[in-house]
Amino acid sequence: RRDPEWATARKDLARLYILLGRIPLATKQYRDMLHYRPDDGDIMAMLGYLLLREEKIDEAERICTRAVRLRTPPVEAVINLGVIRYYQGRYEEARVLWQQALRTAPEHVLTRANLARLKAPPTRRTIDTRYLARPVRPAAAVWAIHLAAYGKSRAPFEKVRLLLEAAQFDPTLARPHLNLVKHFYLPPRSDFHSQGRALWHARRSVDIARRSHNDEELAEGLLLLGRVLLAEGKSDEAVRVLREGLPKASGRIRPEFERLLAELADKTR
Incomplete structure (x- = not known):
């Protein structure tokens, strides 16, 4: 299971589950991969995204925070941690994260879309999946x-x-x-x-x-x-x-x- 080909096969299977809309099964694949590759930022970013899709916000927050603390954090994890902070009402922290993502990947349209949301704080406490960055390749x-x-x-x-x-x-x-x-x-x-x-x-x-x-x-x-x-x-x-x-x-x-x-x-x- 530590073999690179095993991880590639798991990712392919998880992609298939995502395309089929079977998010819990995809989440399980990424949890297993992260267990054996605890420092892989791409795996963390995708797992965080999938957990948010399942509305498991506390676990998603822990995973995205780990990813953001890496030397080279995946931009999707930075954006999605900002989405969590926005949901929590911690707007200034969300702004800092999204500005960090904008500096890293200025072409990422979701960063600007999320920054624009700060002009009008949400009226309901929910994760809007339209603003989540999906780390697909x-x-x-x-x-x-x-x-x-x-x-x-x-x-x-x-x-x-x-x-x-x-x-x-x-x-x-x-x-x-x-x-x-x-x-x-x-x-x-x-x-x-x-x-x-x-x-x-x-x-x-x-x-x-x-x-x-x-x-x-x-x-x-x-x-x-x-x-x-x-x-x-x-x-x-x-x-x-x-x-x-x-x-x-x-x-x-x-x-x-x-x-x-x-x-x-x-x-x-």
Whole structure:
């Protein structure tokens, strides 16, 4: 159990439980890991977060305090200890913690959101989970994508939720957006059809793939975007998008580009 591979397997299992919404089982995995790795800040940060999700505030406070006292405290533990202090009415201590988190990770949006809350003290004593920092890493996004793709027994709405979570876990991945459009949002695919959602996710996938210089995903995104635009009657923009994607397309999707462009050319004659 002290072996690194054992800890990795435990983390993977815990991530799976989190994605399935089985928080108590995930908490148990992290408790076990912390027993054998008592100085691991990442484990402390996640355990503190999970305990807060279970409303076990006293235990979460002890764990987050331990994490914050480390030489390099995880920013999520700092934010969440601030959430606890805010809940306790210790607003100045919460401010100090959130300002510390802001200096460490100025890009973390939850830090600024929590600092903004200090302008209006709470009217009820409760932990608002919307303001908790979830210490997940990009691997969790990959887990969610795989679960949505291969979980054949899952209801469609559950697969959509997993893909949306994957997009949230790692905003640098185009795949969650591609799969949402391709399998759920592309008209007239299913009950999830929404032109607004389909168009947004298609454009988002193209933007991400273009920034990451992933031509394969860029071609797929441009094809899906072209199909959504055609469904919305935006033929001129669809032609521009499909022409951009054709040189990047290869394999099985290239004939689809050629077919759509040929059909559009016939309509304009």
